[in-house]
Amino acid sequence: MTGEGEPMAANSEALKRAAAARALEEVKPGMRLGLGTGSTANAFVELLGERVRGGLDVRCVPTSEATAALAGQVGLTLATLDDMPELDLTVDGADEIGPDLALIKGGGGALLREKIVAAASGAMVVIADAAKLVGTLGRFPLPIEIVPFGAEATRRAVLRLAEAQGLKGEVRLRTRDGHVFVTDGGHFILDAGFGAIPDPAALACGLAGIAGVVEHGLFIGLATKAIVAGDGGVQVLTRSANTES
Numbered sequence: 001m002t003g004e005g006e007p008m009a010a011n012s013e014a015l016k017r018a019a020a021a022r023a024l025e026e027v028k029p030g031m032r033l034g035l036g037t038g039s040t041a042n043a044f045v046e047l048l049g050e051r052v053r054g055g056l057d058v059r060c061v062p063t064s065e066a067t068a069a070l071a072g073q074v075g076l077t078l079a080t081l082d083d084m085p086e087l088d089l090t091v092d093g094a095d096e097i098g099p100d101l102a103l104i105k106g107g108g109g110a111l112l113r114e115k116i117v118a119a120a121s122g123a124m125v126v127i128a129d130a131a132k133l134v135g136t137l138g139r140f141p142l143p144i145e146i147v148p149f150g151a152e153a154t155r156r157a158v159l160r161l162a163e164a165q166g167l168k169g170e171v172r173l174r175t176r177d178g179h180v181f182v183t184d185g186g187h188f189i190l191d192a193g194f195g196a197i198p199d200p201a202a203l204a205c206g207l208a209g210i211a212g213v214v215e216h217g218l219f220i221g222l223a224t225k226a227i228v229a230g231d232g233g234v235q236v237l238t239r240s241a242n243t244e245s
């Protein structure tokens with residue numbers, strides 16, 4: 001018997017690629033681009049590579065070592081954010097897209113560089129399949145990047161903040177293959193399974209005030225547009241109106 005998840009996975013990949021293809025329309029010659037991280041961002045990088053090999057001239061800042069490696073393989077011209085501190089456009093994926101294009105990001109552990117690059121960009125386009133759209137953020141555990149020193153003390157401080165804000169759920173140190181997961185920046189990640197987050201801005205503010213927290217995966221007010229591919233086609237949402245265009 002073949003795996004029941006295979007057709008859905010294949011469909012999900014096709015939807016990610018459809019969203020990535022639509023995002024290419026946002027790219028103009030000469031642009032300075034931020035490249036996100038993750039499977040959806042990878043689809044964009046691959047399609048962008050095809051355009052660049054066809055003559056499109058853009059320069060790109062990757063948000064992770066993994067994206068840098070892929071971008072190099074497909075022939076993109078790379079720069080650091082220090083080389084190009086101001087970018088025209090960042091195209092990135094997301095773990096969840098909520099009201100007003102507030103996002104949860106960091107499932108792949110790249111949230112710190114992703115947020116720095118998005119903040120340095122004139123526009124941020126999020127690409128995703130429709131399964132990422134939610135009415136309230138929080139079904140996906142919120143990634144929180146922390147300094148390794150005092151990780152348990154920081155985890156407890158996050159729990160105290162959550163309790164004070166009426167949030168419940170486990171906060172776990174992320175591991176991979178039996179080892180603590182370490183980000184490109186040398187930090188750890190806490191995954192906070194709070195469930196619904198009714199006030200993302202208040203949580204973001206509280207997390208920013210905890211010693212040991214480097215950054216969190218709530219991206220509020222950064223995405224300017226979301227390109228979401230579903231079975232019914234590709235939908236474009238904008239932050240101002242959050243409506244189809």
Ligand SMILES: O=C[C@H](O)[C@H](O)[C@H](O)COP(=O)(O)O
Pocket residue numbers: 036037038039040041092093094095104105106107108109110111114
């Ligand atoms: O750290 C990873 C990033 O925030 C990704 O954009 C996010 O996890 C979505 O990844 P994917 O496109 O693979 O679902």
